[in-house]
Amino acid sequence: MQLFIQSNDLHCIQVDDTCTISQLKELLSEEIPVEEQVITCGGLTLPDDTILSQDLQENVTLDLSGRLLGGKVHGSLARAGKVKGQTPKVAAMEDKKKKKTGRCKRRIQYNRRFSTAVSAFGRKKGPNSNSA
DSSP, X not given: OEEEEESSSXXXXXXXXXXXXXXXXXXXXXXXXXXGEEEEETTEEOOTTOBHHHHOOTTOEEEEEEOOOOOOOOSOGGGTTHHHHHSXXXXXXXXXXXXXXXXXXXXXXXXXXXXXXXXXXXXXOOTTOOOO
């Protein structure tokens, strides 16, 4: 079976019908290491256990390329990786309750001042006073 391999240049390789993609990668290992090779046909990546005679036609052109590092880039390429460095790390809040506002705050104020207030003689004591 004759195959054409397109990488930096075009190679013509004669292989037998029982050859697999992993064996083909070993034949082409002088350009790119076997671990980094990706062989595609028609835009689809071929797995290593694919037998060439079953899945491919005679005289087909396969594309050989190396694996690319990286992944999805957030934002434009000019700002890649800068967003994380610009934002300061903020410690998580510990179980601190937020202050009451609005109608709830006014209700608490009313209850403190008028409903639970005990009238006593002498000077008026503040809310933070510890004396009995």
